[in-house]
Amino acid sequence: MAKKDVTKPISLDPRGGRPREKCVTGIEGIDRILNGGIPVGNIVLLAGTVGSGKTTLAMEFLINGAKGGETCCYISVTEPSSKMLSNLQTYGFFDDSLVKEGKLNIFDLTVINDRLGVERLDGTYTAKDMEALLGAFEDIVDELGVTRLVIDSITAVCYQLPDKGSIRNFIFRLSQFLSTFGCTTMLISETIVDSNVQTYSIFGVEEAVADGVFLMGNIVRQGDLLRSLQVIKMRGAKHSRARHLIELTPVGLAVIPLLKWGQDGGQAFT
Amino acid sequence: MSIADIAKSVIKSINDGDTLATVTLPASNFHEGTVKLATVLLGKKLGGIYITTSRPSSHIITELEEAKANLSDLYFVDLVSMTVGGNTDDARTLFIESPTMLESILLNITLLERRLKSKRIFVIFDSINGLSIYSTPMVLKEFINVLGNSMRIKSIYTMLMTVEEQTDDDLAAALELLSDTMIGT
Numbered sequence: 001m002a003k004k005d006v007t008k009p010i011s012l013d014p015r016g017g018r019p020r021e022k023c024v025t026g027i028e029g030i031d032r033i034l035n036g037g038i039p040v041g042n043i044v045l046l047a048g049t050v051g052s053g054k055t056t057l058a059m060e061f062l063i064n065g066a067k068g069g070e071t072c073c074y075i076s077v078t079e080p081s082s083k084m085l086s087n088l089q090t091y092g093f094f095d096d097s098l099v100k101e102g103k104l105n106i107f108d109l110t111v112i113n114d115r116l117g118v119e120r121l122d123g124t125y126t127a128k129d130m131e132a133l134l135g136a137f138e139d140i141v142d143e144l145g146v147t148r149l150v151i152d153s154i155t156a157v158c159y160q161l162p163d164k165g166s167i168r169n170f171i172f173r174l175s176q177f178l179s180t181f182g183c184t185t186m187l188i189s190e191t192i193v194d195s196n197v198q199t200y201s202i203f204g205v206e207e208a209v210a211d212g213v214f215l216m217g218n219i220v221r222q223g224d225l226l227r228s229l230q231v232i233k234m235r236g237a238k239h240s241r242a243r244h245l246i247e248l249t250p251v252g253l254a255v256i257p258l259l260k261w262g263q264d265g266g267q268a269f270t
Numbered sequence: 271m272s273i274a275d276i277a278k279s280v281i282k283s284i285n286d287g288d289t290l291a292t293v294t295l296p297a298s299n300f301h302e303g304t305v306k307l308a309t310v311l312l313g314k315k316l317g318g319i320y321i322t323t324s325r326p327s328s329h330i331i332t333e334l335e336e337a338k339a340n341l342s343d344l345y346f347v348d349l350v351s352m353t354v355g356g357n358t359d360d361a362r363t364l365f366i367e368s369p370t371m372l373e374s375i376l377l378n379i380t381l382l383e384r385r386l387k388s389k390r391i392f393v394i395f396d397s398i399n400g401l402s403i404y405s406t407p408m409v410l411k412e413f414i415n416v417l418g419n420s421m422r423i424k425s426i427y428t429m430l431m432t433v434e435e436q437t438d439d440d441l442a443a444a445l446e447l448l449s450d451t452m453i454g455t
Contacts, residue, residue: 028380222404224368245373254377259416261408 020236023148023184026064027057029255030229033244038212039236041179043171045154045207047189047200048216053227053246053253056091057216058150058186060252063093065148066103072148073105073140077156081106093252105144109157112136125160130170138177146183154187155202164205171209193217200232211235216246219258229255271454273303277310279453280429284392288450289422292430295454300433304396305330307429309339316427317343317388319379323400326351327363330396345382347375349400369404372413376420383424393421393428398445399436411444418448 022037031037038044048054062072076084084106088094098104116136118129125133140146151157158167171187178185187210189201198217200207207213212234219226229246231239245258271279276293283291295303312318312334322330327348334341346363349371350356358365364378379393395417402410414430421428430445434454437445446452 222370224370226371226373245377247374247377249377249381251381254380256373256377257416259372259409259412261406261412 022237023065024068025061026068027060027253027255028249028251029244029246030253033231033240033255034234035238037237038184038234040184041182042211042235043175043178043185043187043209044212044214044234045189045200045210046186046214046216047191047198047207048214049191049193049198049218051225051227052216052218053229053248054188054216055152056248057214057229057246057253058152058188059088059091060093061186062104062148062150063091063095063098064252066098067095069103070147071103071105071145072150073107073144073146074150074152075107075109075112075137075140077109077151077153081108091252092250102144105140105146107140123160124162125166127166130161130166134170134173134177137174141178141181141183146181149178149183149185150188151185152188153190154206155190158201158203158206164203167203167205168209171206175209175211207232212237226258228258273299273306276303276454277307279451280307280311281314283451283453284427286451288427289425290418290428290430290449291451291453292432292445292449293453294432294434294437296434297436300397300431301325301333304394304431305333305337305339308334308344308394309337311392311394312340312344315388316390316392317386318391319345319347319382319386319393321347321349321375321379321393321395323349323369323395324397326354326356327360328357331360343386343388345385347378347382349375369401372401372405372409376417379420379426383426391426393426395428395430397431397433398441399433402436402441407440410441414444415448 020039023040024037025031046054046058062074065072116132118125118132141149161167161170187206189206191199191201198215200213200215213232215230215232217228219228227246228243230243231241243258244255246253246255280291280293308318308320320330327346347366348363349366349369351358352365352367353369364382366374383391398414432445
């Protein structure tokens, strides 16, 4: 009988295995939470209430990628790209040349819709429109070689889809080709708080299809609002599930663990 | 203990390799003593981060200038000025909106640490009692624990300044448990 090898050390990593290639966000603290970054090709739902910092986080994710030489793309659904660009100028971490050099591309969904001829008066996409829109997204990612994409917001797109089945199908198809292209994506989800419970999405479908979910919100501490972030899931990565504070600093967003006693005890999560 | 003796104890503590010291001063000369300590350490070519929870940083800068302290490698984290509507325009100060935002202190220390030129750094926390006005004892104790251990990991010599008359037994015990040395008691 062979002797058991007692000299081989036992791995202390409860998950083991080989890590996936990571897309480093470059945001202070987030890569640490994600054990190196978001697995390349993952679709992450960035779910949060108003003012929780979703767009800023998504923008810094793109800008950091563009600064590293990647081609990044932001699809604006809820506001004109010109307004988005004006807002970007207020961030110290933004650099105009990224847009001029084509490293950071900003598109209006309304313009895409116009070109595709899919804008409907009743605001609802048909199955054919959905196909055309998915095709347009695929063309953008493929032709520009986009490796980081943000759709702000997926909620606004979902409002134009007829039912939950269509939403599931749309996000699933989107994730399939983005994953094939190795494009790491953030879908911004606008959420609400009902009876102190925050949902991950309005339709309750997006979080099931997405590979990862970041939950962002506002914590009330003695009347002051603190922005919080928690990674709920991330397929293909070990990650922290602790709640963190997120703050805009002169060098960009920074994330730090939230004090445990400073988040409960009558403090609402809004 | 006189302020001069406390300053000597702090220097000895740094030379002994400590990272976390609780420094207790009586209310009567608390501000004078704290400014004196910062001046002594700056004179020893240490870079510093001064966290103020009890008075605006502009006020402390004036006192340090009067004490002829070398301010070339000193930065401030100010939790007072924004709360009281004071001056919040100073190149060497990061202002925090509210003293309840304790985690922001740790974030700002990390930011300022990168700006400091000196290899040896100190943090002076003026004062722990100032925070107790806005935070419950549990939050405060948790914060002290997180702050102390964060500084220990970074090997930044940190002085937690406390006012003798305002520090109850519970808070004193928490500080003693965490600190490498207790000075001034």
